[in-house]
Amino acid sequence: MRGPLWQRTTVTLMNQASLILFAVVLVVFGLLAPAFRDPQNGLNILIQASSTGILAVGMTFVLLTAGVDLSVGAIMFVAAALSGKFVLGGGSLPMALLIMLLVGAGFGAVNGLFITRLGIMAFVVTLATRYFGRGLGLQITETRAMNLPDSFYELGAARVVGVPVPVLIFAGVVVVAHVVLTRTPFGRQIYAVGADLEAARKAGIRTRWVLWVVYMICGVCAAVAGVVALSQAPAVSPGFGNNREFLAIAAAVLGGTSLFGGRGAVFPGTVLGAVLIQTLENGLNILNVNPYLYPLITSGVIFVAVLLDSLRNGWLVRWNRRKIFVTPDEVGGNSQGLKRET
Amino acid sequence: MDENPPMRVDRLTEPLLAFRRIDKGFFGVKVLEGVSFEVHAGCALGLVGENGAGKSTLMNIVGGNLCADAGEMRWNGGRYSPRSPREAERAGVAFIHQELNLFQNLTIAENLFIGGFPRRLGLIDRRAMGERARAVLREVRLEHGPDTPVERLSAGERQLVEIAKAMMGEARLIILDEPTTSLTTRETGRLFEMVRQLRERGLALIYISHNLEQVRALCDDLVILRDGQVVGSGAMSGFTLDRMVSLMVGREITQFFPTRTSRPSTEVLLEVRGVSQPGMVRAVTFELHRGEVLGISGLMGSGRSELARILFGLDDCSAGEIRLAGECLNPLPPRERIARGMAFLTEDRRADGLCLEASVGDNITLVALGRMVGRTKAVRREEAQAAVRRMREAVRLTPGARDGQPVKTLSGGNQQKVVLAKWILNEPKVFILDEPTRGIDVGAKCEVYRLINELAGRGAGVLMISSEVEELIGMCDRILVMNRGAIGDSIEPGQFDRERILRSALHSGVLA
Structure with a gap:
């Protein structure tokens, strides 16, 4: 790396752009609103962020393969509607949860099937299943809001060794996802598939299988996100889960995941993104800001994060531009620039 | 036959x-x-x-x-x-492709094992992976740790990783x-x-x-x-x-290089004065005349391609002046230079020269399309089609290729002809060719040479960069030899000599 010291320092800082933004947001809200500083509020943010966070973890898997899943909100809706129907008809809670997970896996399997076997673009396939899912959900709920029994709420209010269950589930999903992505052959193959599908195929990776499983994972995550959402507000309204896919994508991107595939991480990246978005909402809420301004402020923060990232990339490209000889005054410097050749 | x-029969039966x-x-x-x-x-x-x-x-x-x-x-x-x-x-069977199949976002070790990681309890056994990777990297003499991301390696180092991979798979x-x-x-x-x-x-x-x-x-x-x-x-x-x-x-093949009937004029077309950019090129000065084919020789990494990019406006230069027919080009972006008659065939046609998914016709008209519009700014299709037909004939593209066929389905030689057609359609005054015959077959090479002569005959100035010394000797009016970013030697016609060119290219006393 070359360039003036201040730039190098800035880049080192910018590598942690979302972390720094997060810190800034915390400090600003902490100064403006004393209630924000309450540790209980921190826990609340985590609880509120769990559902979106889990959704975003699943989305990260898909984004890493250079795909996208627009159907996750609809999956949440169908899963919640079906299991709600089941519980209201006298079914047990564990069975209802199992149904949700199966719905999620089923939707993911269908998405993956269309994408891998028929070669249709993920964007188009999941756009279709999104509309299908929303329509199906409205059919199941007969377009009415469905209030679920308290058993769901009790699930959300329960604590295990002092940790609320939603946060526990979130943490569990993150740990599993992180280990899978960084420590298993399958996880590394996801990165390979995202970087270059054809090369991955030539390297003997079962690319179709990898992609298929990735969409299944995303579907299951959507279902789990649905469970967590229900545990916080046990009602299925016609708008349940609507447009949540975009929040999930935003969280992942805010955490540094590339839409072009191959780059990104669940931890800390996506987790930080999801928590950051929720922190903004929470802080603005405490400050009594006009709710109509939330989207503007959230979009502003996302914009700044993406801007910082692109600035950083621009600088890195400029410094790492290949040099073919070293002029005497540069001899002492790092020879990184010499490493790249066309 | x-x-x-x-x-040889002295081996296993x-x-x-x-x-x-x-x-x-x-x-x-x-x-x-x-x-x-x-x-x-x-x-x-x-x-x-x-x-x-x-x-x-x-x-x-x-x-x-x-x-x-x-x-x-x-x-x-x-x-x-x-x-x-x-x-x-x-x-x-291990395959080392022309385009390397490494994953730049992964480490060397991960690339080596991507087809089958050593595992422990279902997880990647990092220690075993690192040890085995180190052993095989030592064999191919690659001096990087197994955890180095592949994106940090040079092209040659990446090739060694590919070979290491082949050796590891017990190919x-x-x-x-x-x-x-x-x-x-x-x-x-x-x-x-x-x-x-x-x-x-x-x-x-x-x-x-x-x-x-x-x-x-x-x-x-x-x-x-x-x-x-x-x-x-x-x-x-x-x-x-x-x-x-x-x-x-x-x-x-009796005569590989077609003879040129025209002679370069004394009129200066492109004037390059003291062009420098730290770490890339140093004080490059030369003139390109009308109808001249000027060769640039030099080893890979001597600054030839970098100079070409600077001349075309793709990269900045910190000092020096570039004039086309008297007009200073320095601050102008490539678009403006193209409008003034510059053309640039890059060394990597797949990445820079073609829209691979697009059709033959769309690729040929890519640069000149702006001129083929009517008053409503809509493309005049007949004109574009006629231009494509004319160019296909001019570069002698294989008749088997349809206008609507994606360029990626063509062979390397025909792809290169499409790139040439694209630029020739714009009637360039100064044509920079960076390795115009790289990776194409002998027949297509002849066609490229013929086209270069035709361009020069029409009064264009051609700057031809090539690693093949014979090609430069056979084609050029004058040859410049680059060495560590500077022009080390300028060889006049009649003095072309393979040995002299190589010596100048290899000479390392310039920056002692």
């Missing part, structure tokens, strides 16, 4: 891989016809042929990407018909497809040393290249393909370079 000396009458066609067009030859363990076999002769198709069959229509392959005595790259890999046959095109001379030397070692260890190698000298220097046996058929095979000692070339093209 002809009476060549038989392939059983060939490692044998092709028996392989046929393959695409959409009714025969690409391979009755191809038979054998590859032996401990031997390097050179596979040469013009682009489109069927080399890639044949290798894709070996590698499990394609299936033969008829005939059979035998591997180690048994039937061999891989249905996927994975199966081929398991059998012991018994390694197929190298144009492995040296992106390597520096030193890296090529290192690669060759590696290849020789592998051969001594009893591995079989298939070496595919357009660089016939390299094939001669490296291989024991030779197979020449033309139009999908084996037109020559046998021990390398039975082939001279001339014979190889004439078998490849099917006719004796």
